[in-house]
Amino acid sequence: MKRGNTQHRxxxxxxxxxxxxxxSAGGIDALSTVLDGLPAGWRIPxxxxxxxxxxxxxxxxxxxxQRLPIPVYEALDKMPIAxxxxxxxxxxxxxxxxxxxxxxxxxxxxxxxxxPSIDVLMASAADAYGPSVAGFLMTGANEDGAEGLFRIHxxxxxxxxxxxxxxxxxxxxxxxxxxxxxxxxxxxxxxxTLLQQLEPVHAD
Numbered sequence: 001m002k003r004g005n006t007q008h009r010x011x012x013x014x015x016x017x018x019x020x021x022x023x024s025a026g027g028i029d030a031l032s033t034v035l036d037g038l039p040a041g042w043r044i045p046x047x048x049x050x051x052x053x054x055x056x057x058x059x060x061x062x063x064x065x066q067r068l069p070i071p072v073y074e075a076l077d078k079m080p081i082a083x084x085x086x087x088x089x090x091x092x093x094x095x096x097x098x099x100x101x102x103x104x105x106x107x108x109x110x111x112x113x114x115x116p117s118i119d120v121l122m123a124s125a126a127d128a129y130g131p132s133v134a135g136f137l138m139t140g141a142n143e144d145g146a147e148g149l150f151r152i153h154x155x156x157x158x159x160x161x162x163x164x165x166x167x168x169x170x171x172x173x174x175x176x177x178x179x180x181x182x183x184x185x186x187x188x189x190x191x192x193t194l195l196q197q198l199e200p201v202h203a204d
Contacts, residue, residue, distance in 0.1 A: 009190050014158050015199040017132040018081070018097075019044055020125045022118030022148070024051040024140030026168030028060075032067065033188040034136065034195060035086075040069040043200035047075065047087045047095065047103075047125070049118045051140070054092040061088050077105040083200065089116035096124035112144040122148025131156030132201055136191060138162040140172030146179040153180050158198075160184040160191055 023030050027050045052058055058074065064086060065072040073079070075087040081101045089095035093105040095116050104124075111117035118137070122145065125133045135152040137145045139162060153159045159182040164170035166187045176182060184194060 009193050011184075011194050011197050013197070013199055014134065015132065015201050016044060016134045016158065017129050017201045018125060019046040019134045019136065019195065019198065020097075020122050020152075021046060021048045021136040021138070022050075022122065022140075022145045022172075023138035024114075024142065024144065024169070024172055026139040027051070028063075030138040030162065030168070030188055031064075034138070034192045035064070035068060036192060037196065038068055038070060039196075041084075042070050043084045044198060045081050045083055045085055045087070047081075047089070047097065047121060049089045049095060049116045049121045051114050051116075051118075051144070052091045054115060056091060058088065058091050064088075075103045075105070077103065079103045089121065091116070094120040096120055097128045098124075099128050101128065112142050114142065114144045117148075118145035119148035123151040126151040126155040126157060129155075129157065134158035134160065134195075134198060136160045136162075136195070137173060137176050138188070138191075139167035139169050141169045142171060143175035145172055146175035149176045149182065150179045153182070158183050160186060160194055162191060163187045
């Protein structure tokens with residue numbers, strides 16, 4: 001599979017079934033950088049929580065569908081998770097992953113003032129995929145995601161955090177680093193390289 005912009009660094013091969021990503025303040029630009037250069041043949045499903053006001057309709061799926069050569073969707077309740085697709089949590093709902101590899105939406109109370117919560121998505125991904133999930137946490141103004149990323153770490157999955165010195169708002173990556181020692185603490189361009197060097201478990 002063509003790897004895109006992976007010229008900056010080389011990382012040990014890691015085979016995963018899914019990637020979950022989270023960010024808050026500054027997250028749209030950060031996510032755009034990390035996903036830049038994805039090949040059309042990308043095979044790993046990805047789910048994203050970006051903190052957005054609950055009262056506003058999200059256009060993230062439409063925006064990223066115009067930028068990326070892969071299918072992009074706003075996640076729906078009970079939607080099956082398909083290889084090679086990017087899914088966004090809708091505003092006002094927690095997004096979690098069931099063991100049957102379907103999404104679940106809920107209106108349970110906010111976690112760290114956030115709904116959707118990065119912690120909820122990442123913790124459920126750790127339960128569903130175990131060591132074959134990768135979690136990426138980027139810029140943000142609260143501690144959402146630190147516990148979820150730790151759950152991925154505890155399950156044996158890959159954890160990666162944006163370098164706080166580069167983050168627009170470093171609170172979120174700093175909280176993750178305080179909770180556990182991530183596998184990688186990298187600037188966005190190297191997070192992009194790491195992502196594109198991941199191998200899909202179900203590759204032909």
